[in-house]
Amino acid sequence: MFLIKILVRNAFRHKLRTFLTILGITVAILAFGLLRTFIQAWYGGVEASSATRLITRSSISLIFPLPLSYREKIRQIDDVRIVSWGTWFGGIYIDEKNFFANFAVDAKSYLDLYPEYLLSAEERKDFLRDRKAAVVGRKLAKRFGWKLGDLITLRGTIFPGNYEFVLRGIYRGRDETVDETQFFFHWDYLNESLKRIAPSLADQTGWYMIGITRPDRATEVARKIDQAFRNSIAETLTETEKAFQLSFLSMSETILTAIELVSFVVIVIIVAVVANTMSMAYRERIGEYAVFKTLGYRGWQIGGMILGESITLTSIGCGFGIALTYPIASIAARALSQYFPVFRVPHEAISMDIVASLVVGLLAALVPIYRAVTIRIADGLRRIG
């Protein structure tokens, strides 16, 4: 108890300096936590992916469509439970800046394959019955104030023309990792319009989504699918949903790496700040340390006191930082909901915060400890501030 009292008393001897140091640590921990959350949000889609789903796309690249006739061939392959398909529609709602993901999907199989999108039985029935129907996520509906029965018009960018939809369902995610900002509608609706206005684009789909019976069969099924279409006009590339999402992300890898690096830079900055505080404290107290040594305290005990003080400072700052991370992340989540459907503080970020604060405390105390341990009593007593 006595030791802790000394540590806290020492830490708060210089109120202003301590306050500033703690403020600095709080800001740094907050920044670190938010950057980690940001990186996590980027990987949001990966976390939500299922191990029993495969994605088949054109091997040339994602923008090339696959013929609809592949559906039956894929269905024949062993262990394939369900086949759905979809196309990136890329429609614009009123203005470019109202961006959200919108797909044309084969409605029934899609809902069966993605049980994480929760719709009431009533909404599901309405959606499946009406070819012009669309379903949107809860967050997206909230963003534009859409209610069931509303008419929504999207302007096509890839497919020419304006498309009108009736909102028939608003889905909720099964858990927090599910993206609630999507807009999907009947692929048949798009296809029938294309048959009329651009027949060359009809009866094609962007990708297939395949549900398999057991996750351990994934590689085998993927290989069989790709084999079935080898040497055809549209060769395929099949991978698990997770690999598909990751391949998307790997293309923006440089930026993510940069953000990750920067999140460590903020820790280095704060090491410099705390080390500065500790070295100042040490310089002021050289005389005291000499007195401690005269009284018979050993070098490691004095070192322990310095380390304890440093860690006390960083822990307090870390506590404030973590406490602030949650409210600020929820504000950020609201502001960024357009870009990141899922933005919440991951548990790892908090544990990393704690580890970082301990490491900062340790690093900052290293040099003062070394000096305090090695200084000779006479030198310490002689030296003046």
Next chain:
Amino acid sequence: MTVPLFYTLRNLWTRKWTTGLTAAGMGLVVFVFSAMLMMAEGLRKTLVDTGSPDQVVVIRRSAGTEVQSGIDRYQASIVETQPEVAIAEDGDPLLSKEAVVIVSLPKRGSRKEAYITVRGIGTKSLALRRQVRLIAGQLPKPGSSEILASQSVAKRCEGGGLGETLHFGLRSWRVVGIFDAGNTSFSSEIWADVDQLMQTFRRNAYSSILFRLRDPTQFERLKLRIESDPRLTLEAKRETRYYADQSELMAKFLRILGFSLTIIFSLGAIIGAMITMYGAVATRTSEIATLRALGFQRRTILLAFIVESLLLGATGGVVGLFFASFLRFLTVSTMNFQTFSELTFQLTLNVDTIVKAMAFAWIMGFAGGVFPALRASRMNIVQALRAT
């Protein structure tokens, strides 16, 4: 009478450890700040260099990008015969009808894939791009499956080097030339014969039409005519405008990210500077009182401490900029979500960035030093002299 600068310098030097740590903290912030500016500048430069203001890009209305656009041959021939199109030396219009596809190619030495834009070019394509130079090999023969690869593709993609063969669209394409496109967005493209490419990918429509104007001032009239022609479903943009629009999202993202990071980080550095300067004032209480007793005025003391803090900031700024200057050799390649293809740019350091970064370092130094300096200048002489 002012406090000699020498006194300030010696003070910083005496407390090397503290000065060093504070300057290092600020240096890191300046480093991040200038890295962000360099990135934004690199992106901007790439885009400015890519387009020419006297050239026009025509794409399908509301397609936004070449990749999403489609122009059938009938519409293309209408555009081709517009009177504003410049005429080349051989008497043909200086115009190129191009098709763009995106293919994924394996990177050298890894199993990762890069999305590369393959551009189908006509005979005038090279003449319309002043920034592109052939640096090795020769131009492909029209109508053959010979292709040109950009330097970055040759370096990074498996089979992209001179004399090597690339496979996409169920065909093999021989690389017969390497081009250098400098800092433009063409620098991560492959160029192939347009008719061969359209045939390979079973397309019947071009992606875009690029041409030079006879007279750059005629753009508005031409735009109006093209966009109001009932036979055409196209829109015309100046080339510079077109490329700026393409990476608007990316530029905005970099700007917001850079701005918020710098603000947060600079808070940390300002606090560091404040601690140092408060410490400097506290340890020199009797010194300051002596100076005051000698007749130095409050204002002078205030100035001396602010100068000290500014020097601290400047040191951090120079250190940060020194390390940031090495980032010039860094090339960033990332996915442009608007065009769905790779966007490559080099970080660029220019005078503007240097000025901004130094100004930023000084602002941090000032913000950190102003309160401690005020405290120093407000000291009561008698009490301060008595303090040890």
